[in-house]
Amino acid sequence: DWRKLLPGVWFHDPGLATTSGAESAITELDGENGILRYRGYPIEQLAEKSTFLEVSYLLLNGELPNQQQSDGWVNEITHHTYLHEKFRRKMYDSFHYDAHPMGLLCSNVAGLSTFYPDSKEIDDPANRMQQAVRLIAKMPTLATSAYRHSVGQPFVFPDNTLDYASNFLRMMFELGNPYEVDPAFQRAMEVLLILHADHEQNCSTTTARVVGSSHTDPYTAMSAACGALYGPRHGGANEAVLNMLDGIGSYENVEPFIEGVKAGNERLMGFGHRVYKNYDPRARIIKEAAHDVFAVTGTNPLLDIALKLEEAALSDEYFISRKLYPNVDFYSGLIYESMGFPRNMFTVLFAIGRMPGWLAHWDEMLDQDSRIARPRQLYTGEAERDYIAMSDR
Ligand code: SDX
Numbered sequence: 304d305w306r307k308l309l310p311g312v313w314f315h316d317p318g319l320a321t322t323s324g325a326e327s328a329i330t331e332l333d334g335e336n337g338i339l340r341y342r343g344y345p346i347e348q349l350a351e352k353s354t355f356l357e358v359s360y361l362l363l364n365g366e367l368p369n370q371q372q373s374d375g376w377v378n379e380i381t382h383h384t385y386l387h388e389k390f391r392r393k394m395y396d397s398f399h400y401d402a403h404p405m406g407l408l409c410s411n412v413a414g415l416s417t418f419y420p421d422s423k424e425i426d427d428p429a430n431r432m433q434q435a436v437r438l439i440a441k442m443p444t445l446a447t448s449a450y451r452h453s454v455g456q457p458f459v460f461p462d463n464t465l466d467y468a469s470n471f472l473r474m475m476f477e478l479g480n481p482y483e484v485d486p487a488f489q490r491a492m493e494v495l496l497i498l499h500a501d502h503e504q505n506c507s508t509t510t511a512r513v514v515g516s517s518h519t520d521p522y523t524a525m526s527a528a529c530g531a532l533y534g535p536r537h538g539g540a541n542e543a544v545l546n547m548l549d550g551i552g553s554y555e556n557v558e559p560f561i562e563g564v565k566a567g568n569e570r571l572m573g574f575g576h577r578v579y580k581n582y583d584p585r586a587r588i589i590k591e592a593a594h595d596v597f598a599v600t601g602t603n604p605l606l607d608i609a610l611k612l613e614e615a616a617l618s619d620e621y622f623i624s625r626k627l628y629p630n631v632d633f634y635s636g637l638i639y640e641s642m643g644f645p646r647n648m649f650t651v652l653f654a655i656g657r658m659p660g661w662l663a664h665w666d667e668m669l670d671q672d673s674r675i676a677r678p679r680q681l682y683t684g685e686a687e688r689d690y691i692a693m694s695d696r
Contacts, residue, residue, distance in 0.1 A: 313679050320577065323504075325512060326671065329362060329663050330503045334578035339585065341501055342366070350588050355496035356380055356467050359439055359659035362501055363432070363666065377467075383440035384461035384470070386448070387418050395452045404449035404651045405539075409529040411445050412438070416522035423520045425669055434521045435662040442655045443467070447474035450648055468492035471655070476643060487599045488642055494592050495635060498585040499656025501663065502631075503578075507531035507538065511661040512668045513676040521665060528661045529654050535572070538653040540632035541639070542646045544573040548605040548612075557611045565621045573633030574616060580626035589634045593641075600641040609637060 316322045331340045339346040342361050349358055353367075360368045360376045368376055394411050416422060419437065424430045448458050451474075459474040469484040472492060476482050502508065510531040515524040532538035547569075551560045563569040576583060597603065613629055616622040636649050644652065 315681050330501045337581035337584050350494050358497050362659050362663040379436045380440045381463050405533045407449035413526035416520045443471035446651045487595045491596045496656040501660025508664050511665050515665040516676040538650045541636040541649040545636040547572045561615050575627045576630045582628045583630040585631040586629040593638045596638050603637045603641045
């Protein structure tokens, strides 16, 4: 233990770029080679062959479920999708109609802690898993309720005969007539949720572990993670990418925009990553999944600008020298928008996907009996000085 070898020595590392704050067996990233594995399974194979609920089970339990375990898990999630009616009616009505859905989500995830006081028993692994089931199951209901509130439409209650992704799409879009889930949309939703399910010690997962280390309840810890995800440097980037593409507006404006980025006047949203110094493997998979959705919806008119932007950036020394490549957020919003999601729901979609990852890290941290997160600082303020009376100021 270096703390015994070097007593009183601290490492100053703003942004924690070169600091490991946790031991984890959940997800492995190899940023130089663009590799991502959940519990050892390559993301490419899980995106092609698995489902979001199966990946959620894998992240939380460490192994793929057998048929009996899978059936039990899906049954558990399917039968915990409802919100307490008092919660549903009162929590949403207290927000303004145009409240950003992420603002509602952060608040409502925290609010759930008041309906499940037993969730404070964080030392009981079975209790932790019960709360994890509730949170994974209720995220689509919370998300679609926020959306329906923002557009003045009645809530759609969960349909327990549908799979997770289909149920989510139906609660989002059913209005007046029975909603027919397009298989291409169902599969695209599964893939997008799988790709967002975990990503080791990213900002929001680190937040979940830090807040969870105080031994607060999981709803409060997950609400904090939602807050971290909301920022445009993190999960808010997918919404920012579409707004950026809108701002560029046409092919001709791509080069001038790139020059603006190189001059430091703009940020190329959806590009760059703290760990990936190569193409984000998720961006590659999303780009492929987009074609299946566009085959149904027609191509998103902003796709051509995005492709031109990527081509220009990947051949420009500024981006090459800084190893800036498209990340998970560069193409995801184009699919979401083509599927009919409004831009202010994009980060909410990210949160639905990331919930099992946050929960798996929270559970692992408690299993490890980690110490409370409490870093030190480099003090740069005033030296000791005496109080000054008001008359002397
Ligand atoms: C996610 O951590 C995760 O795993 C996150 C995530 C997950 O699954 O949880 O992968 C999801 O959050 C993806 C990232 C989404 N965010 C964006 O797309 C926003 C745009 N990207 C940047 O803000 C930035 O790249 C970050 C925040 C993603 C990473 O920031 P870093 O690691 O602190 O890098 P940096 O800001 O120190 O940049 C290093 C250099 C700088 O140039 P110099 O000062 O050396 O001249 O690269 C430049 C930066 O100016 N740079 C960019 C840039 N990103 C970095 N320049 C233009 N456009 C960009 N997008």
